[in-house]
Amino acid sequence: MSSDIILYELAAADDTRFSPFCWRTRFGLAHKGLSFQSVHIGFPDIGELGGTNRTVPAIRIGDTFVEDSWNIAEFLDEQFPDRPTLLGGPVGQGLTRFVECFTDKVIHPTILRLVSRDVFDRMDPYDRPYFRRTREEMLGMTLEEAQSTREQTVQAFRKAIHPIRLTLYKQPWLAGQAPGHADYIVLAAFQWGRLATDFEILAADDPISGWFQRGLDLHEGYGRKTHPRDGGPGFDGIGRWKNAG
Template identity: 45%
Template sequence: MTILLYDLVGSDPSRPFSPHCWKARMALAHKGLEFDALPTRFTEVAEVEGGGGRTVPVIRDGDAVVQDSFAIAEYLDDTYPDRPPLFERQSGRALARFVESWSQRTLHPAIVRATILDIHAAQDDENKAFFRTKREKAFGKPLEQVQDGRTEEKRLAASKSLEPLRATLRNQPFLAGERPMFADYIVFGGFQWLRVLSTFQLLDDGDPIADWFERCLDLHGALGRQVPAAA
């Protein structure tokens, strides 16, 4: 049975953008598992698989329903151990947790500060209102004040904050070493989010991170390139 992935989209259902859903997409492809993506808008998320305040990604695999990208990766490794692993044993899961914490506290805020108005613009009218209300309540200020990261000074500061990632990728092709694993997909999700929604360039050409991202876009039959970059 084909796995169902609830995948966050805006007004264009062919342009999934959620960094967390992209982690799940890449994990499923890594395992060689067939899946159908169900386009899901912000206002529809809470009712996914019976509701209960869900967030996406969510997968349904037969009778199993799994929420959260990391939990999905763990489920896939546990359920399909005969397929390529997403983690190198339990220690790999623990290290990937660190990568996730770093990504969501360093990379994601930099992207939000540069692109939150692009995220808003990608929604239909109903979801624009929903997104603005939720995010302005969370940030305590208008979206126009949240997006303050496009000056050259702040772009360079955000890029500099990625130096641990850059230093690692100068010495090896993927975060996991010679081949990608879930740790790579965690960080890939953030850069794919930026690529799909915005023309803002966080990285300079020739940056080892940019080169790594291009390699990730080519993985699994160029899955990441199936959605064109924002223009």
């Protein structure tokens, strides 16, 4: 069953997988030890996948199509209960929902401001007009304006995420003694930052950086396998949606 999984995801101009929401699912599949086939789809074409959200990640397993990284994590726990859990049962699931909301509403919007023009430059040219239009609407300013104040933005951001630092002083992972979906949600956001820009979002001596590096090392360094040339699950027989690239 596992080799029949298709993951639909975005890719940069050089084919690097950089999408934060897609990395939530990439980490989840690696956590479950599931191989899959990565299919690159462009931003303008996501609606053609036939889902109701019009977002990626989305996965297809046989006749089952699941969209939204949260739904996918739940689905993987339900379908593969004998493999390490992602959400950690009902209590873990409830707490992980908070981590998701915090990440979606605090971490992602700020990282977007920090990397908006840099990520545009690394993006597949096919995606760029769509990205500029939709993200400038979101930001209420141009990509260039958003990024121009990033020296100040990053200082405030590093303070705002102090609860993550405090948590990691007390336990090795956000999910507790072992990594779970809560870690992957936040790791995926910093993975986006790492791949979208050379700008330093986290200081090298920040304890959150130490956790991030440990996270990239998980599952045989899976977080470092960001490009088809690096191998790893997902890059066997990669595909491309018809219009992308």
